[in-house]
Amino acid sequence: MSFEMWAEKYRPKALSDIIDQKEIIERxxxxxxxxxxxxxxxxxxxxxxxxxAALCLTRDLYGDAYREHVMELNAxxxxxxxxxxxxxxxxxxxxxxxxxxxxxxxxxxADNMTSDAQQALRRTMERYTETCRFIxxxxxxxxxxxxxxxxxxxxxxxxxxxxxxxxxxRTIAEKEKVKLVDDGLDAxxxxxxxDLRRAINTLQAAASLNKPVDAKIVYSIxxxxxxxxxxxxxxxxxxxxxxxxxxxxxxxxxxxxxAGSDIIRQIHIELFKANIPExxxxxxxxxxxxxxxxxVEGADQEVQLSALxxxxxxxxxxxxxxx
Amino acid sequence: MRVLYTAWTVKYKPxxxxxxxGNKEAIQSLVDWVESWENNVPKKRAVFLYGPPGIGKxxxxxxxxxxxxxEFVEKNASDYRTEDAINRFAGLAxxxxxxxxxxxxxxxxxxxxxxxxxxxxxxxAITEVVKxxxxxxxxxxxxxxxxxxxxxxxxxxxxxxxxxxAGEIAKLLKHICDREDVKADEEALRFIAQRSGGDVRSxxxxxxxxxxxxxxxKYEDVSWLGYRDRQETIFNVLRLILYGKTCISAKQAxxxxxxxxxxxxxxxxxNVPAHLTDPHDLATAMDALSIADVYRGRIRAVxxxxxxxxxxxxxxxxxxxxxxxxxxxxxIPFKFPGRIQMLSRxxxxxxxxxxxxxxxxxRNHISAVRxxxxxxxxxxxxxxxxxxxxxxxxxxxxLDAEMVEYLAESEKCSAEIAELLSQDEK
Numbered sequence: 001m002s003f004e005m006w007a008e009k010y011r012p013k014a015l016s017d018i019i020d021q022k023e024i025i026e027r028x029x030x031x032x033x034x035x036x037x038x039x040x041x042x043x044x045x046x047x048x049x050x051x052x053a054a055l056c057l058t059r060d061l062y063g064d065a066y067r068e069h070v071m072e073l074n075a076x077x078x079x080x081x082x083x084x085x086x087x088x089x090x091x092x093x094x095x096x097x098x099x100x101x102x103x104x105x106x107x108x109x110a111d112n113m114t115s116d117a118q119q120a121l122r123r124t125m126e127r128y129t130e131t132c133r134f135i136x137x138x139x140x141x142x143x144x145x146x147x148x149x150x151x152x153x154x155x156x157x158x159x160x161x162x163x164x165x166x167x168x169x170r171t172i173a174e175k176e177k178v179k180l181v182d183d184g185l186d187a188x189x190x191x192x193x194x195d196l197r198r199a200i201n202t203l204q205a206a207a208s209l210n211k212p213v214d215a216k217i218v219y220s221i222x223x224x225x226x227x228x229x230x231x232x233x234x235x236x237x238x239x240x241x242x243x244x245x246x247x248x249x250x251x252x253x254x255x256x257x258x259a260g261s262d263i264i265r266q267i268h269i270e271l272f273k274a275n276i277p278e279x280x281x282x283x284x285x286x287x288x289x290x291x292x293x294x295x296v297e298g299a300d301q302e303v304q305l306s307a308l309x310x311x312x313x314x315x316x317x318x319x320x321x322x323x
Numbered sequence: 324m325r326v327l328y329t330a331w332t333v334k335y336k337p338x339x340x341x342x343x344x345g346n347k348e349a350i351q352s353l354v355d356w357v358e359s360w361e362n363n364v365p366k367k368r369a370v371f372l373y374g375p376p377g378i379g380k381x382x383x384x385x386x387x388x389x390x391x392x393x394e395f396v397e398k399n400a401s402d403y404r405t406e407d408a409i410n411r412f413a414g415l416a417x418x419x420x421x422x423x424x425x426x427x428x429x430x431x432x433x434x435x436x437x438x439x440x441x442x443x444x445x446x447x448a449i450t451e452v453v454k455x456x457x458x459x460x461x462x463x464x465x466x467x468x469x470x471x472x473x474x475x476x477x478x479x480x481x482x483x484x485x486x487x488x489a490g491e492i493a494k495l496l497k498h499i500c501d502r503e504d505v506k507a508d509e510e511a512l513r514f515i516a517q518r519s520g521g522d523v524r525s526x527x528x529x530x531x532x533x534x535x536x537x538x539x540x541k542y543e544d545v546s547w548l549g550y551r552d553r554q555e556t557i558f559n560v561l562r563l564i565l566y567g568k569t570c571i572s573a574k575q576a577x578x579x580x581x582x583x584x585x586x587x588x589x590x591x592x593x594n595v596p597a598h599l600t601d602p603h604d605l606a607t608a609m610d611a612l613s614i615a616d617v618y619r620g621r622i623r624a625v626x627x628x629x630x631x632x633x634x635x636x637x638x639x640x641x642x643x644x645x646x647x648x649x650x651x652x653x654x655i656p657f658k659f660p661g662r663i664q665m666l667s668r669x670x671x672x673x674x675x676x677x678x679x680x681x682x683x684x685x686r687n688h689i690s691a692v693r694x695x696x697x698x699x700x701x702x703x704x705x706x707x708x709x710x711x712x713x714x715x716x717x718x719x720x721x722l723d724a725e726m727v728e729y730l731a732e733s734e735k736c737s738a739e740i741a742e743l744l745s746q747d748e749k
Contacts, residue, residue: 003715005698008687051688076690109690115625143624197689198697205701208709221704242596242605250662259696294613299620302662303592307606307613310596314606 007200010172015056020164021049024155028053032060035100039125039134041110041149043141044157047195050137053157054106057135061100069096069103075117076109084113084120092124092132103132110136111143118145125151140296159194168196169203178203179212187218193265230266234274237309238316245309246302253302260301264292267308276319287311330654331531332524335499340386343379344495344523345487350383352482357387357428357459367480369453369460373467374484377524383484384430384461394427413448416456427458434464434472450475486521489513495523496530500540507540514545525556532558532656557582558657561590565598566651567643574639584631588615588638589660597655601648611641675729682720699730706730706740714743 012018015029031037037057042050058070071091073083088105096103107113113121125134125148134152138144141154160168166185173180184206192198205221206213219226229252237245252258268288272281291308295301337343340350353372359365372380388395396415416429431449453460453475464472467481493509493516500507515533519526534540560580567573580587595608615637622630679702680695687694706713706727717727717740724741731737 003712004719005687005716011688055688072688074684074690076692077684108688109693112690114623201698201701204712205704208705208712210709221701240602246596254662291613294617294620297617297620297624299613299616303616304613306592307609310602310606310609314602317602 006172006204007197011052012056013059015060018049018056020160021157028057032057037133039152040155041141041144041152042135042137042155042157045139045159047197048157048159050157051108054135054137058104072106074108075113081117081120084117084124089124092128095131105132105134107134107136111138111140115145118148122147160196162189165189165194169199172200172203178207181212181214183215184213184218187215191218191222227266230263231270234267234270237312240313240316242310242313246306249305250302260295260305263305264288280315280319284315331499332527337382337386340390343383344491346379346484349482349484353383353387356480360459367478368456369462369479371462371467371476371479371481372484373464375486376465377522378484378486379523380463380484381432388428396427397430397432413452416452416458416460429458430461432463434462446471446475453478489516492516492519492523492526496526505534505537505540508542510542511540511545528558535656557590561594561657564591564639564643565594570640573643574635577635577639589663591638591642593660594657595642599645599649604645604647604649608642608645611637611645679726682722686720702730707732707736710739710743713740717744
């Protein structure tokens, strides 16, 4: 077993190493070949290869010395306008020495930039197109302002299909000499739903226990948003105890670091398994969807999910009423 | 199980004059004056008690009547606006002895509550009654020197009630804690007493909120009270919001709060479930908070703070209007926001997480914020279970000893990892 983080160790180094997102990769390869890259937006869910594709593209373009021509900024850490005005601008306006006349700026998690910063970025992109090309990586392209979108070539990254996800993890397991049991692989996919970075981290953490990686181990290490916990929280809510349900929710989020989106996904699954009248399932699916959408809009996880719990308390109470 | 509490301000209301905290001199002058009625009608037929709220003016009169076995008649601000009421009360005031032979004392409370032109007539009418009173009349207001009372004042004996010293309030709090089986730190009680600024009633309310149902009360449990100001306590603000009848009144409460909007949001978010118990009301109120929160997210995204008005609309009026079916009964204590308590406890925690996040970021092409949330939990598992893998990662990420200790969570694991790291250096 090796002693670094596998998600980095097995990150593809060249575009040709990337096995999925075929159409996107073909286009990027053609950019590398023609040695010209437009401004790009890589949009898609986490762990689908956006940053990897950007890094591979720059490697293919500049070779081993790629670091001199590339800057990687993370908008979640540096999301303000000052960063655009100073760091980004300074980098963008200085000409590159070498065969390729432009440098590349990778702006990761760009949807977390404030709109002020995005406005400032728009000008910078325009003015320094000759010397710098931008690749913006984002989960939601809708959060990138229109003027920037219209200046960029859009690329949509999708979750890895199941077969490729499995192939990838099996290869890593083999190289690291980890025994990966079939139901363990199912569990990883269930928990990470195609987010490859999470899947690899999950595999590594599970492997650290030095036992064959099976479903039980996978669920025991991935936060505590195990189906059982979510189910218990739902039952508590439907039986009318809001405060206790909220307490369970808080523990899941704060103590165990489970993401709100995971919990809501699990709630959605559990809802359809629940022993409640069929009409209610579809009514509540709407409530869940609405809260899911609000979460996407960047609201507070616990507040949103507990609003959903309150809705479930109400539903549980109405279902129990004799009609 | 839902427990209905009685307010401690009611439960521990003094029954006798000697139980009242502070103001010994003022109370003595009051007693002397009432007793002087035994001989004949004194020159001043009314006393005017004045002083800040919550220091025992009303209760002094009540317990005095009780101690001296007098018939106690109380009128408050809302009563004596109508001419009718004043006449009826004029009748009562015209004789010292009551129908059943006892002696009577009349209290007119909350004189500050008389406002507007219609009440100016009210003060005049009261003045007339005082002039010819045949039994002791006690007037109470926060300030006796309001111009409206200038004429009335002439006919009254003025007695000032002062804020009792914090030490005496702390003593009272101690006494109550003993009765409630709460082991309280002296330091904690002194803190509550000092913060109350002499307002015994609010000190009691604070104590109940903090201590009810607990077996002990430590300084840490109360120190957060420092967050708020005395002027308009957060509890009053919450009451106005959770029990608001109109949108305007609920919204106005925000101006009275001296905490910032996010903190107020936490207070409301924490207390909605206990105060809006009907499932439909609760769902509506929580939905209002959810929408308020969405607007907060939008403000963050577009940095347009003018949207704050919608946050306020939903978190105050939206919550107040949710009350449809929930009945109001009993006294339900307000709770300090649990998430803030967790946050302040884990402040050092979060700093550490972010520092580790920075280390991860250097290696992993992911933001420090996200790394600290998404990757750190996995590291914890690895550091707890597999020392050699952990040591490798610690080296690769360049983690310091403190970080290793944090991730390993136990001394045994972190020692094992440190051992491997030092071997590696050799």
